[in-house]
Amino acid sequence: MPTAAANLRPQLTTFFTSPLYLLxxxxxxxxxxxxxxxxxxxxxxxxxxxxxxxxxxxxxHPAQPPSHPTCPSxxxxxxxxxxxxxxxxxVSLSIVTPPKVTRETLKEARGLGVRRVWMxxxxxxxxxxxxxxxxxxxxxxxxxGGEGEGEMxxxxxxxxxxxxxxxxxxxxxxxxxxxxxxx
Numbered sequence: 372m373p374t375a376a377a378n379l380r381p382q383l384t385t386f387f388t389s390p391l392y393l394l395x396x397x398x399x400x401x402x403x404x405x406x407x408x409x410x411x412x413x414x415x416x417x418x419x420x421x422x423x424x425x426x427x428x429x430x431x432h433p434a435q436p437p438s439h440p441t442c443p444s445x446x447x448x449x450x451x452x453x454x455x456x457x458x459x460x461x462v463s464l465s466i467v468t469p470p471k472v473t474r475e476t477l478k479e480a481r482g483l484g485v486r487r488v489w490m491x492x493x494x495x496x497x498x499x500x501x502x503x504x505x506x507x508x509x510x511x512x513x514x515x516g517g518e519g520e521g522e523m524x525x526x527x528x529x530x531x532x533x534x535x536x537x538x539x540x541x542x543x544x545x546x547x548x549x550x551x552x553x554x
Contacts, residue, residue, distance in 0.1 A: 382512035383531075383540030384547060386487050389463035390418060391456035393445060393485075395476045396467035396494070397421030399429040404491065405467050406431065408533055412465075415541060418456075420448050445479050459484035460511070465533055470496040477502045486511040492530040 392412055398405030405423075409431050412419035421431040421441045428441035435441070442448050445464070456462050464485050466473050473494050480488060488510060490499060495515050503513050516530050 380539075380543075382514050383536055384543040385512040386463050386489055386514060387537070387540045387544035388548065389456065389461055389487060391452060391462045392417050392419045393422055393448065393462060393464045394419055394467065395422040395445070395464060396472070397423050397431045397441065399423075399431050404493075404534075408465060408467055408491065409435075411534055411537060415537075418452075420452065422448075445476065445483055445485070460486045463487040463489070463512075465489045465491060466494045467491040468494055470494065470499050473499045474502045481506060481508050488513050489531070489533065490515040492532050 394405065394409055394412065396405040397409045400406055405421075409419060409421055413432060413434055418439060420439050421435070422443070422445060423429055423431070423441050424443045426443065428443060431441055439452070440449070453459055453462060462485055464476075464480055464487065466476055466488065468476060473490060477488065477499065486509070488503065489512075490503075500515060503510065503515075514531050
C-alpha cells in the first residue's frame with residue numbers, strides 16, 4: 372500500500388479516475404460536511420451515490436438525479452451502476468462518518484472489493500487506519516491524514532480533504548485521461 376508523501380498526490384489522482392463515487396455519511400443538512408461533499412461532487416458532474424442508513428433514505432440535494440438514489444449501505448448500491456463502472460474495483464469511496472462507523476464501512480468496502488478510499492478529516496482515527504491496513508487488502512489508494520506518511524502532523528489538523536485537495540486530484544486525473552484519451 373502506498374503511504375510515503377511522494378505517493379499521496381498520485382493517490383489523489385487515482386481516486387478521481389473512477390467512473391462512480393460513493394459518499395458514506397451523505398447528509399441532507401446543508402451545514403454538514405456530508406452535504407457539502409455531496410454538493411462538491413455534483414458540482415463537478417461526477418456520478419455520486421449518497422450513502423445514508425436512514426429509513427426512508429433522504430434526498431440529499433435538490434439536484435440529486437433519480438438514477439443515483441440514496442442507499443442505506445454500500446451493498447445496497449444498484450448492481451447495474453457498479454457494473455457500468457466496471458465493478459467495485461473501479462468505484463471510489465469517500466467517507467465522512469464518525470470513526471466507529473468508518474471502521475465498519477471499511478470492512479464492508481473490503482468485502483465488496485472497493486480499492487479506492489478517502490477518509491475525510493474527522494472520519495478516521497488510528498483504529499480506522501489499522502483496519503484499512505489489516506487483512507492483507509491492497510488498496511489502489513487509501514487517502515487520509517496530512518502531508519506526511521498518512522499521519523497527521525502539527526499544522527495539518529485538517530488533513531487531506533476533497534473540499535481542499537479535490538480540485539488538484541481531479542485536474543490531474545483529467546490531464547492524465549487526456550493523455551490516454553479517456554476519463
